[in-house]
Amino acid sequence: MALELPVPKTLLTHGHWTMDRFKMSKSRGNVADPFSAMSLWSTDAIRMYLMTKGGNSSSDADYSEAEIEKFYKKELAGQMGNLLARVTGKKLVKKLKGRTELLWTMPERFEEEDTELVGLLKELPGGFFFHLFTFSTSFS
Numbered sequence: 001m002a003l004e005l006p007v008p009k010t011l012l013t014h015g016h017w018t019m020d021r022f023k024m025s026k027s028r029g030n031v032a033d034p035f036s037a038m039s040l041w042s043t044d045a046i047r048m049y050l051m052t053k054g055g056n057s058s059s060d061a062d063y064s065e066a067e068i069e070k071f072y073k074k075e076l077a078g079q080m081g082n083l084l085a086r087v088t089g090k091k092l093v094k095k096l097k098g099r100t101e102l103l104w105t106m107p108e109r110f111e112e113e114d115t116e117l118v119g120l121l122k123e124l125p126g127g128f129f130f131h132l133f134t135f136s137t138s139f140s
Helices: 034-041 043-053 065-087 090-096 112-137
Strands: 017-019 061-063
Touching: 034 043, 034 065, 043 065, 061 065
Parallel strands: 017 061
Antiparallel strands: none
């Protein structure tokens, strides 16, 4: 208002991060050290934890080293590691050797459900950019 700019019509807010279910506070001494966490579990593991467990605009999210360790072992090492082991296993790679055209070609015909899904996927980028543009212009 001091710059005589129009006041925003929309406010984007978010929940708070807590530490082991308590509000983070320097005086309490329960703040997260992102550099320590990234060096312990890796930058990508922390990013994935924050994206999946990070709450949303209406609820708080909890940062807990015990939860990060559990997430790392179960989700990343367990499930993602299992998926990676399955898709890069010797049997599967052996079956696919020399047959790469199956990986990159579209089928000649689709079932009705497939046609609908392909149509929705083709519309997705345009819809995303429309909503992104609409949202960003609502601030001006």
